[in-house]
Amino acid sequence: MNVVFIVILIVFILGIFFYLGISIYKTYLIKNSIALNLLKEINNKYNFFAFKDKTISISYDNEKYFENISCQDYLTYYLRENEQEVEKFLKYVKSNICKYDLYKKEVKNIENFGLYRKNIKIFSKKFLIFFEKKLFIKSQLDTPKLSFNIKVNLSRTDLYGNEFEIKKNSFNNKQITELLKRLNSKTNSFYNDREIWNSLCRVERGKVTNKIRFQIFERDNNCCRICGSTQNLQIDHIKPISKGGRSTYDNLQTLCERCNKRKDNN
Numbered sequence: 001m002n003v004v005f006i007v008i009l010i011v012f013i014l015g016i017f018f019y020l021g022i023s024i025y026k027t028y029l030i031k032n033s034i035a036l037n038l039l040k041e042i043n044n045k046y047n048f049f050a051f052k053d054k055t056i057s058i059s060y061d062n063e064k065y066f067e068n069i070s071c072q073d074y075l076t077y078y079l080r081e082n083e084q085e086v087e088k089f090l091k092y093v094k095s096n097i098c099k100y101d102l103y104k105k106e107v108k109n110i111e112n113f114g115l116y117r118k119n120i121k122i123f124s125k126k127f128l129i130f131f132e133k134k135l136f137i138k139s140q141l142d143t144p145k146l147s148f149n150i151k152v153n154l155s156r157t158d159l160y161g162n163e164f165e166i167k168k169n170s171f172n173n174k175q176i177t178e179l180l181k182r183l184n185s186k187t188n189s190f191y192n193d194r195e196i197w198n199s200l201c202r203v204e205r206g207k208v209t210n211k212i213r214f215q216i217f218e219r220d221n222n223c224c225r226i227c228g229s230t231q232n233l234q235i236d237h238i239k240p241i242s243k244g245g246r247s248t249y250d251n252l253q254t255l256c257e258r259c260n261k262r263k264d265n266n
């Protein structure tokens, strides 16, 4: 019992000496190492942008809409609505990449260990350089964020709002930039790119949730706005989605199936 206690005590005391020894080395190096002080200056000079990836979560209570929409469709729609914000993050990424390359170069240039402002003979030079290298690696700035990702989660919910099907996808800088480029190649209010335009239309159509559907029926007193019929009622976009109409309260109306078809044919 006593032996165990003495061993523990000795290990403890040795530990304290070891710790004190290291902190004396550390204090000396932080004050006097030319490499460490240069690194500190460089660290202060570089400000990297800090930001998070974006996650978009959307739920659908309509099976048909959920089946039709892909994560990329939703990303396209999101990019059109939030172009400026996303471009800001892409700029941050570019800036971080450029600055980080410069930072690494500058750090490499000062890896000149063993030069001290004040030389104290009692320290072993070998140990000093050993600790200096360790401290130098530890003091370097963390790798900044060099990419921006957007994650899209689309889920299908039942009548009670429980999710039971999910589509997930994550998009990186390159994919986002590519989509933005395609989105920007527009003439007037319509898009040349059929695939892009179809994505936008699918998402817009999917915005009519069951809740909105009931609200519109209720607002229109559950009858067709053209003929007054109360049979086979449908939701119609006053300005069609294919012509740039949105799924907003003002652009939706109640029509019966017949009037809706007749309107489509015109």
Ligand SMILES: [Zn+2]
Residues within 6 Å of the ligand: 224, 225, 226, 227, 228, 229, 255, 256, 257, 258, 259, 260
């Ligand atoms: Zn009608």
